[in-house]
Amino acid sequence: xxxxxxxxxxxxxxxxxxxxxxxxxxxxxxxxxxxxxxxxxxxxxxxxxxxxxxxxxxxxxxxxxxxxxxxxxxxxxxxxxxxxxxxxxxxxxxxxxxxxxxxxxxxxxxxxxxxxxxxxxxxxxxxxxxxxxxxxxxxxxxxxxxxxxxxxxxxxxxxxxxx
Numbered sequence: 001x002x003x004x005x006x007x008x009x010x011x012x013x014x015x016x017x018x019x020x021x022x023x024x025x026x027x028x029x030x031x032x033x034x035x036x037x038x039x040x041x042x043x044x045x046x047x048x049x050x051x052x053x054x055x056x057x058x059x060x061x062x063x064x065x066x067x068x069x070x071x072x073x074x075x076x077x078x079x080x081x082x083x084x085x086x087x088x089x090x091x092x093x094x095x096x097x098x099x100x101x102x103x104x105x106x107x108x109x110x111x112x113x114x115x116x117x118x119x120x121x122x123x124x125x126x127x128x129x130x131x132x133x134x135x136x137x138x139x140x141x142x143x144x145x146x147x148x149x150x151x152x153x154x155x156x157x158x159x160x161x162x163x
Contacts, residue, residue, distance in 0.1 A: 003127075004124060004127045004128060005119050005120070005123060005124055005127070006119075006123070006127075006158070007119075007123045007127075007133040007134055007135035008132050008133050008134065009132075009133075009134045009135070010134075010135050010136075010137075011134055011135070011136050011137075012136070012137050013136055013137060013139070014032070014037065014038065014050075014053060014115060014136055015049065015053060017115070017134060017136075019056060019057060019060055019062075020060065022062075022113055022132070023060050023061065023062070025132075026111065027062075027111055027112065027113050027132060028061065028062060028063065028107055028111045028112070029062060029063040029064070029065070029102075029105045029107040029111060029112040029113070030057055030062050030063070030064045030065075030112070030113045030115065031064075031065055031066075031067045031098070031101055031112060031113070031114045031115070031126070031131070032064070032065075032066055032067070032114075032115040032116065033066070033067065033068060033092075033115065033116035033117060033118070033121070033122045034066050034068040034070060034074075034075060034078060034079075034086075035068065035070060036117045036138040036139045036140060037115060037116050037117045037122070037136055037138075037139070038050055038066070039078075039139065040139050040140040041139075041140060042074065044077065044078065045078070045081070046078070046081070046082055051082070054082060054084065063105040063107065064084055064085075065084060065085040065086065065087065065101050065104070065105060066078070066079050066084055066085070066086040066087065067086075067087045067090050067092065067097050067098065067101055067114075068086065068087070068088055068090055069089065069090050069091060069092055069121060070088060070089075071088060071089060072088045072089060074088070075087075075088035076088060085101070085104060085105075087100060087101055092121040092122060092124075092125040093120065093121055093122075093124040093125030093128060094125070095125070095128065095129060098114075098125060098126070098129045098131075099129075102129075109129045109130040109131050110130055110131075112126075112129075112131045112132070113131060113132045113133075113134060114126025114129070114131040114132070114133050114134070115133075115134045115135075115136060116133075116134075116135065116136070117135065117136050117137070117138040117139075118154070119135070119154045119158065120154070122135070123135055
């Protein structure tokens with residue numbers, strides 16, 4: 001019953017994702033959430049470790065884009081210095097931003113990985129599109145109030161997290 005809410009894979013962080021394995025399995029694009037997936041909530045800049053990870057993805061051949069429910073100023077100011085396309089105010093799990101990202105990258109959903117830290121936005125949205133979903137442990141406990149509330153429902157759906 002909850003299959004659409006369950007990620008295909010859990011990872012403790014983006015740095016524990018088998019990038020080579022994803023490429024070998026035929027995935028060619030990575031969509032990723034921003035806050036508490038790539039950096040702490042509302043952190044203004046990428047860490048050196050994140051910059052290196054994104055470069056690893058691009059060197060491997062992946063197209064990468066950020067898809068976030070946060071506002072334009074937050075998402076664009078973070079993504080622009082990294083040279084990564086970004087979709088803001090995405091209203092995940094709705095399909096519109098996912099479809100725009102796929103069109104911009106000229107890839108199919110079945111060739112795309114969605115990485116995020118939230119079940120009801122990132123994972124549900126990616127699963128509804130037919131993407132391979134990876135749920136990462138939130139980087140930090142600090143997050144928006146609505147997100148904290150939804151974490152209670154996540155616990156019911158996931159029963160227990162592997163981290």
